[in-house]
Amino acid sequence: MLQLRPNCERCDRDLPPTAEDARICSYECTFCADCVDAFLHNVCPNCGGGFTPRPIRPKNEWRPGVSLAHQPASTRRVHPRWGAEEQREFVERVRSVDPIYR
Numbered sequence: 001m002l003q004l005r006p007n008c009e010r011c012d013r014d015l016p017p018t019a020e021d022a023r024i025c026s027y028e029c030t031f032c033a034d035c036v037d038a039f040l041h042n043v044c045p046n047c048g049g050g051f052t053p054r055p056i057r058p059k060n061e062w063r064p065g066v067s068l069a070h071q072p073a074s075t076r077r078v079h080p081r082w083g084a085e086e087q088r089e090f091v092e093r094v095r096s097v098d099p100i101y102r
């Protein structure tokens with residue numbers, strides 16, 4: 001199940017479950033759209049993959065046992081695994097390659 005992480009791993013801004021500017025990679029690394037657009041250039045600094053908008057988990061229980069209340073968002077904040085300069089170099093190395101060829 002997709003882990004709804006509470007913050008941007010780069011700038012630490014809050015990304016609540018309803019955030020429409022949350023972006024995730026295939027490993028659920030989570031960043032805000034501003035960081036993805038301005039700094040990461042669609043390169044996840046942890047895995048090199050691209051990003052997609054994070055889906056919003058429904059708060060209403062449209063189906064039994066399935067809702068944000070039943071499968072709540074994570075409250076454990078995630079911190080950068082790589083230093084800012086290392087991230088920048090990594091992004092520069094990878095960004096020119098289209099995600100489907102990475």
Ligand SMILES: [Zn+2]
Nearest residue numbers: 008011032035
């Ligand atoms: Zn951010």
Ligand SMILES: [Zn+2]
Nearest residue numbers: 025029044047
């Ligand atoms: Zn990633």
